[in-house]
Amino acid sequence: MKRVVVTGMSSITSLGEDAETIMQRMQAGESGIRYMAEWERYADLRTRLGGPVLHCTEPAHFTRKVKRGMGRVALMATIVAERALDDAGLLGDDIIGSGQTGVAFGSSSGNVEAIAEFGAMVLEDDVKKITATSYIRMMGHTTAVNISVYFGLKGRTLPTSCACTSGSMAIGQAYEAIKYGKQTVMIAGGAEELSATQAAVFDVLFATSCRHDEPHKTPRPYDKGRDGLVIGEGSACWILEEYEHAVARGARIYAELVGYGSNTDGMHVTQPNRDTIAGCMRLSLADANLQADAIHYINGHGTATEQGDIAESQATMEVMGGNIPLSSLKSYFGHTLGACGAIEAMLAIKMMQTQTFIANLNLEQIVPECAPLNFIQGEAQHFRAEYIMSNNFAFGGINTSLIFRNPQAS
Secondary structure: OOOEEEEEEEEEEOOEOOHHHHHHHHHOOOOOOEEOHHHHHOOOOOOOEEEOOOOOOOOOOOOHHHHOOOOHHHHHHHHHHHHHHHHHOOOOOHHHHOOOEEEEEEOOOOOHHHHHHHHHHHHHOOOOOOOOOHHHHHOOOHHHHHHHHHHOOOOOEEEEOOHHHHHHHHHHHHHHHHHOOOOOEEEEEEEEOOOHHHHHHHHOOOOEOOOOOOHHHOOOOOEOOOOOEOEEOEEEEEEEEEHHHHHHOOOOOOEEEEEEEEEEOOOOOOOOOHHHHHHHHHHHHHHHOOOHHHOOEEEOOOOOOHHHHHHHHHHHHHHHOOOOEEEOOHHHHOEOHHHHHHHHHHHHHHHHHHOEEOOOOOOOOEOOOOOOOEEOOOOOEEOOOOEEEEEEEEOOOEEEEEEEEOHHHO
């Protein structure tokens, strides 16, 4: 078995275009949630809240020809992938096109505008809006394919499109590709573009927040006053690398990925199940060969939905006990769906590095039905962590759990 380390990272959220800025704004208690006036045209849409990325700097060399097959979701994914490779010191390296480098990347769906182009054909019998790139922008694996083409990758392409676990599953599959000797380097992560259609998915389930007068006060994971989730957007990319290869070239190592677990509820499409969520965490611990008390921080999924927060907390209590500090970063920039697992785990690693674990934003009174966990409230907690866990749970009953080791702990 090969050891797998993180040597490059990059992210974009509504709080900034790099992890340092995002961390600074979270520590300051800032929220990336906004009132979406452009959604007012949808009369029956209850929510008008979102976490839009207001600034996404496109490199000058991203010409029209480069971007022709990219919708917004693929564009963000490719931008952060290039930044992550540069961060890892691998941008332009021969290994990228050698067949030893692959990609695992995911999103809940492709570009919404491209989907609408096909929608015009179905609803209006009009094919004139469909172009040669419509499907490339629309398809569920648009992020992985665009990254592969842009960098000339010859290794494995592992697309993931499984709602809220798209990003975390991509990281997990990339980890396994290296662990079992199939690849040396993997570009991994997730992306999502904000759309009213995604908000509508949860809106019809009465699971969206409608605190329109106080956007900064929502979402409120694990809080008694929560009224639903808020959809965000963004992307995060990781460079995973085989340990010996990274050491040989003198790479900076952010963390070692030591455990990955994934399973499926097999019961209900939208209702989470505490038993299989607990089972997923056990799989991750077993893969890492660790006991629960070895984990020093948990990055929770916490979406601020009625059933999700409760099921997650009860499963966490069952497996991990109630002493491990836990927070959900969705309280700052919303639920970024296919990107959330990659963005949030990346920020958890940044917290592990700085020994500063951010508190849950807007958590004032814990839901009585939630298990009595050590939710970080008010101020950040400062401590040294050797192992951290990051969990995500998606529609379809798909669960993931990742465990990272702090290389500075040895």
